[in-house]
Amino acid sequence: RNMKMLVSLCILLVGILSNSYCYEPYPQGVRNQNPRAQENQNMPWQNVRNSVCRFACCFYKDISSRENNGNVFFSPLSISTAFAMLTLGARSDTLTQILRVLCFNPRQISENEIHEGYRQLMQMVNRRNGGLQLNMGNVLFVLDRLKPQEKFLSNLRNFYEGEAYPMNFKQANQAQIKINEYVARRTNGKIKDLINNLDPLTEILLISYIYFNAEWEKPFDPKYTKMSKFFVDGTKVVEVPMMFGMGLFKHGYDEQLSSTVVQMDYKGGASAFFILPDRGRMRKLEKRLSCEHLSRWSTLVTKSSVNLYLPKFTLYGTYNLKDILYKMGIMDLFTDKADLSGITGQPQHRISQAIHKAVVKVDETGTEAAAATGMEIVPMSVPITVRFDRPFLMVINMDNTILFMGKIVNPLKRN
Numbered sequence: 001r002n003m004k005m006l007v008s009l010c011i012l013l014v015g016i017l018s019n020s021y022c023y024e025p026y027p028q029g030v031r032n033q034n035p036r037a038q039e040n041q042n043m044p045w046q047n048v049r050n051s052v053c054r055f056a057c058c059f060y061k062d063i064s065s066r067e068n069n070g071n072v073f074f075s076p077l078s079i080s081t082a083f084a085m086l087t088l089g090a091r092s093d094t095l096t097q098i099l100r101v102l103c104f105n106p107r108q109i110s111e112n113e114i115h116e117g118y119r120q121l122m123q124m125v126n127r128r129n130g131g132l133q134l135n136m137g138n139v140l141f142v143l144d145r146l147k148p149q150e151k152f153l154s155n156l157r158n159f160y161e162g163e164a165y166p167m168n169f170k171q172a173n174q175a176q177i178k179i180n181e182y183v184a185r186r187t188n189g190k191i192k193d194l195i196n197n198l199d200p201l202t203e204i205l206l207i208s209y210i211y212f213n214a215e216w217e218k219p220f221d222p223k224y225t226k227m228s229k230f231f232v233d234g235t236k237v238v239e240v241p242m243m244f245g246m247g248l249f250k251h252g253y254d255e256q257l258s259s260t261v262v263q264m265d266y267k268g269g270a271s272a273f274f275i276l277p278d279r280g281r282m283r284k285l286e287k288r289l290s291c292e293h294l295s296r297w298s299t300l301v302t303k304s305s306v307n308l309y310l311p312k313f314t315l316y317g318t319y320n321l322k323d324i325l326y327k328m329g330i331m332d333l334f335t336d337k338a339d340l341s342g343i344t345g346q347p348q349h350r351i352s353q354a355i356h357k358a359v360v361k362v363d364e365t366g367t368e369a370a371a372a373t374g375m376e377i378v379p380m381s382v383p384i385t386v387r388f389d390r391p392f393l394m395v396i397n398m399d400n401t402i403l404f405m406g407k408i409v410n411p412l413k414r415n
Helices: 044-067 076-086 092-101 111-125 150-160 172-186 282-288 291-300 321-328 368-372
Strands: 003-014 072-074 132-143 163-167 202-214 226-231 237-254 259-265 270-277 302-311 313-320 350-362 384-387 392-398 401-408
Touching (some): 044 072, 044 111, 044 291, 044 321, 044 401, 072 350, 076 111, 076 132, 076 150, 076 202, 076 401, 111 132, 111 150, 132 150, 132 172, 150 163, 172 202, 237 384, 313 401, 321 350, 350 401
Parallel strands (some): 132 163
Antiparallel strands (some): 003 202, 003 350, 072 401, 132 202, 270 392, 313 350, 392 401
C-alpha cells in the first residue's frame, strides 16, 4: 500500500458573512435556463471540473486562514458533489447560494447540465485499474415516516448513483450502528465510526464518500528512508521519517508562486503534485494560488534528474462545513430560511450539521519487488536536490479533476 485516502462527508437535515463568491455575482431568480455564454462551451463534465477547481481554491484559502499554522487536508470533489446533490431538492435563495459557492454561474450552465456534468465526472473517476482503486458514492438515509419525492429519488439515482434508505432515527443508537456499518463496508473498513452522537431528531442524513488507494509508478525504497529534520517554522524543528528517491522526476519551478513543483504519478492515471514554496514564501503561495496555477502545473514540469526527499505522513482532516460554507455564502441552508422542499415536498428542513472527514497516508510502496525496481537511475547527469523539509502543499488529481488538496505543516501531527 503506497497511498490511501478516504473522505466521508455527512450532512444531517433535521426538523436544522461575508459573500466571498468564486465569481462575479449574478442576478437572483435565474433558474433552469439553458442559454450558453458561447456556442463552443465545454462539455458539462468539463464545466463541473473547472468549478471544482475554483471551489478548491476558495475553500483552501478559507481553511488555511482558520487553521493558522496547522495541517490541512480535504476533498473538494467530495464536498462539491454532496452539496450539488442537495441542489436537486433546494429551491429559491437556498439553491442560488449553494450554486454560487460551488462556483457555478447559471448564465453559463443550466442546472440539468450541472447534474449531468457530475454524472459524467463520477463515471470517469470511479475506476479500478491496475494499482489504483477510486470509488466515489452517495447515500441518503431518510426518516421512515417521510417519503422523498419520486423525482428527487430518480435524479439522485440517475445523476449521482445515489440510493435512499428508510431509517428510524428515533432509535438513535441502533440507527447509528447501522449507518456506521454501511459506511465501513463501502469504504473497505477505513472509516468505522463516521457518525457519533446521532441526534434522534434527524430526518435526513446524506453521506458522500470517496475512497482512493494507489501505488506509485516509481515507488520509494524503504531502506533509504531515514530520520531527518523538518522545519515546521522559524523556531520548531521535528524529526520525521524522510523517504529518498533518485531518478527522473517531473519537476519545475513556478516563478509566479516562487515555488518548486514535483509531480509524482500513480499507477492507473492519477497524479500527486507536491509544491514547495521558497523559504518565507508560503503566504505568497496561498494568497496567489488560483485554479489557473493548478491547471498549468502539468505543463510546467519536465522530466529531469532529481534527488527527492519527501517525508512520510498520515493526516486526518475534520471540518465543520456549517461555519466554513456559511462564511463563503451558503447562509439560508443552515437556518429556518432553508428551502429544501424539492426533497419531500415540505420546506421545513434545514441543515443542522455538515461534517467533512478526510484521511491521507503517504509512504513507500506496498511491495518489496516494486520498491527494488521503482526508480530510474540516471548517473550520467547532475541531479537537482529537492528536499521537502518545510511546509508544503499537496494536490491529488485525476483527469485534471482535483480529488484532494492539503498543506503539510507538521508531518508528525495527524489531526
